[in-house]
Amino acid sequence: MSNKVFVNIALSLDGYMAPEGMTMSDPAHKNWGAKWGALMAWLIKQQYFRHLLRPLFGDGGETGPVNDMVRHTFERTGAHIMGKRMFDQGEVSWPENAPFHTPVYVLTHEKRAPWVRPGGTTFYFVNEGPEHALALARQAAGAADIRISGGADVIDQYLNLDAVDELEIALAPVFFGGGRRLFEQLSDPLPRFQIDEVVNGSAATHLRYVRTPGTQRNP
Amino acid sequence: MSNKVFVNIALSLDGYMAPEGMTMSDPAHKNWGAKWGALMAWLIKQQYFRHLLRPLFGDGGETGPVNDMVRHTFERTGAHIMGKRMFDQGEVSWPENAPFHTPVYVLTHEKRAPWVRPGGTTFYFVNEGPEHALALARQAAGAADIRISGGADVIDQYLNLDAVDELEIALAPVFFGGGRRLFEQLSDPLPRFQIDEVVNGSAATHLRYVRTPGTQRNP
Numbered sequence: 001m002s003n004k005v006f007v008n009i010a011l012s013l014d015g016y017m018a019p020e021g022m023t024m025s026d027p028a029h030k031n032w033g034a035k036w037g038a039l040m041a042w043l044i045k046q047q048y049f050r051h052l053l054r055p056l057f058g059d060g061g062e063t064g065p066v067n068d069m070v071r072h073t074f075e076r077t078g079a080h081i082m083g084k085r086m087f088d089q090g091e092v093s094w095p096e097n098a099p100f101h102t103p104v105y106v107l108t109h110e111k112r113a114p115w116v117r118p119g120g121t122t123f124y125f126v127n128e129g130p131e132h133a134l135a136l137a138r139q140a141a142g143a144a145d146i147r148i149s150g151g152a153d154v155i156d157q158y159l160n161l162d163a164v165d166e167l168e169i170a171l172a173p174v175f176f177g178g179g180r181r182l183f184e185q186l187s188d189p190l191p192r193f194q195i196d197e198v199v200n201g202s203a204a205t206h207l208r209y210v211r212t213p214g215t216q217r218n219p
Numbered sequence: 220m221s222n223k224v225f226v227n228i229a230l231s232l233d234g235y236m237a238p239e240g241m242t243m244s245d246p247a248h249k250n251w252g253a254k255w256g257a258l259m260a261w262l263i264k265q266q267y268f269r270h271l272l273r274p275l276f277g278d279g280g281e282t283g284p285v286n287d288m289v290r291h292t293f294e295r296t297g298a299h300i301m302g303k304r305m306f307d308q309g310e311v312s313w314p315e316n317a318p319f320h321t322p323v324y325v326l327t328h329e330k331r332a333p334w335v336r337p338g339g340t341t342f343y344f345v346n347e348g349p350e351h352a353l354a355l356a357r358q359a360a361g362a363a364d365i366r367i368s369g370g371a372d373v374i375d376q377y378l379n380l381d382a383v384d385e386l387e388i389a390l391a392p393v394f395f396g397g398g399r400r401l402f403e404q405l406s407d408p409l410p411r412f413q414i415d416e417v418v419n420g421s422a423a424t425h426l427r428y429v430r431t432p433g434t435q436r437n438p
Contacts, residue, residue: 171390173428187396202413209392
């Protein structure tokens, strides 16, 4: 297959994807709103992202290599996969026009009919595990790529399946001190990646890794 | 004071300073030797490092910005601070001519007379805690800088004291899946850093952070 499975996330310097106490209902709880803002400061500056969420952010924003990466990430993606906790938080906070614009496969034990949103996003609830969700996502994406959106536990699951081709991390100079940590559940045989590219920004360092050629366990 | 307190360490992509099962007596245990080798591959290539340990590595090696960083790290350092576990592992594995060439303050509950090694390294065993060790190191270092060598728990302690001015991380594209993780014991108020410089290598990304100006709690 020629489509790629990729991860593109922001990470605190101490390795967290989300700060402790992050619940949409209370942004002041344990200061999580400020931490999340520091983690995402690089993204909120980008012209392409602002344009996508224009009602929130207005026009303007930076153009350049980071903005190009943001655009490329959105444009290459033909399907998303996420965990139930991420979906639950998003369900109460995404705008009606959910920011995916592709099929989204939600890993869950809950049975639920597909949820169609305006703008091309449809959430499918998958009960048969991560490999089945990936097969559905590949079928839906066609020649486009599949993004493993999160959370941390779901990304770790796909890394353990050796299903991730590309790992893109925006490493932000912020400490969370607690929360949901990425790479906490990795198991042997450990995935193998090599450095592909680094793009420097003032609010994050954009690290791009690709699977070391010849190391895939289930081609 | 004009001398700086700095950390300069290698970190696996999943945030570990040392792989699980790392004991000098058995390099094959849990494959730790191979993991450590992958973490340190960038360093072992550098001309300055090879020269320092010429009996082990012979001559040759890369010159360039990473090599310059390695030289600068050694040359700027007037005193080291480390934990007892790091010392214990080193005691059985460092060459007679220990690789520090400065006073080294070892945080420990054990009482022991200073241990003088050829080549300018003397180990002092400090029982009065990290702040006292830092005061001794500052005095010994004069205008030179103080390196917090490790392990992870000691670096976290100095970060929690807000005593670290510069944080230099060689982030290697390797997963450990377990071991001694850095940034595991941080507590509020969390230290604040900003990106200063990034130097790209093929075997590690060299991230340099400096304390955000005006945020030091105990100037």
